[in-house]
Amino acid sequence: MRFLLDDEHVGLADTIDGLASRADAIAANRAWADGDTAPGLTLWGSLAELGVTGLLVAEEHGGAGAGAVEMVVAAEALGRHAVPGPVAETLAAVPVALRQAGRSAELTEVASGTPATITAGIWQPRAADPTTSTVFTLVDGVLHAGTADEPLATVDPSRTVAEVAPADSLGVGIALADVLNHGALATAAQLLGLGTAMLDLATEYAKTRHQFGRAIGSFQAVKHHLADVAVALEMARPLVHGAALALDGAVPDEVNADREVSAAKVAAADAAYLSARRSLQVLGAIGYTVEHDLSRYLTKTQALQSAWGTPAAHRARILDTLR
Secondary structure, eight states: OOOSOOHHHHHHHHHHHHHHHHTTHHHHHHHHHTTOOHHHHHHHHHHHHHTSTTTTSOGGGTSOOOOHHHHHHHHHHHHHTTOOSOHHIIIIIHHHHHHHHTOHHHHHHHHTTOOEEEEEGGGBOSEESGGGSEEEEEETTEEEEEEEOSOBOOSSTTOOEEOEEEEEEEESOOOHHHHHHHHHHHHHHHHHHHHHHHHHHHHHHHHHOEETTEEGGGSHHHHHHHHHHHHHHHHHHHHHHHHHHHHTTOSOTTOOHHHHHHHHHHHHHHHHHHHHHHHHHHHGGGGGSTTSHHHHHHHHHHHHHSTTSOHHHHHHHHHHHHO
16 A cells, blocks of 8 residues: 655645645635635635546546545645635535436536535534535435525634535435545545644744743743644544545455544544644634634634544444444
């Protein structure tokens, strides 16, 4: 098995980083939270031109025909910039469901940059960002177009959720586990990106903030806090990449893909949560304020921790596979 990214993967991540930086994705996140989704949707359009939204869409439907490894590379890069909108749903869960349903027109729409969202069982009972997205719902193996209720506010103001009622049937025999695994893994990759961005913010602040005539980053207590976060993130990353290989079928037959995905989601969520706590400790009260970029990452991390399966649900699934 290959656990290291190749030059094409690194290039994909760098390209997305550059695009999100130039588009000022954090500003788009703030606008989205205030109800102005135009900057965010413009960013989604640019991502579509790069082929990011169609990574899991076949080439004949306008996508790249790539695999889960490329998808997690992209999702982590989008997490580093707190890109608003239904990232895991558009990049991963919806294309997988539509592919199984054989819905070429809808796949082409996703690849063209229209955000999409989906509900899928008890792990994803509400749709994220339904007002800006094409809505689907998966019920008992049947994929339906969805009709969303009035959106509800969440801890992340840039990510509303809504109950969804099924409308027209789009396909039957959809494997719920496959949709859940891709949604959970994309969310894990986003959390890695969020955790990395918060660590970078805290590290930079520790270099410039002085107390008692010294940069606070020179104190052992601060160094150890940030080093713990770096270790947690680096320990989680190979689990995410390994789970992607498992979903792509590039692992020995005895590897349990469900367990790999759940282990990746748990590790990434824990690492991102540790990064949130330690970053907030380093920055102090300024990190709470809505004016500081850290607040955008803190709220999105909290929201994504329980998206596509809570930590308890994933730990329970890991336990089930070991019995």
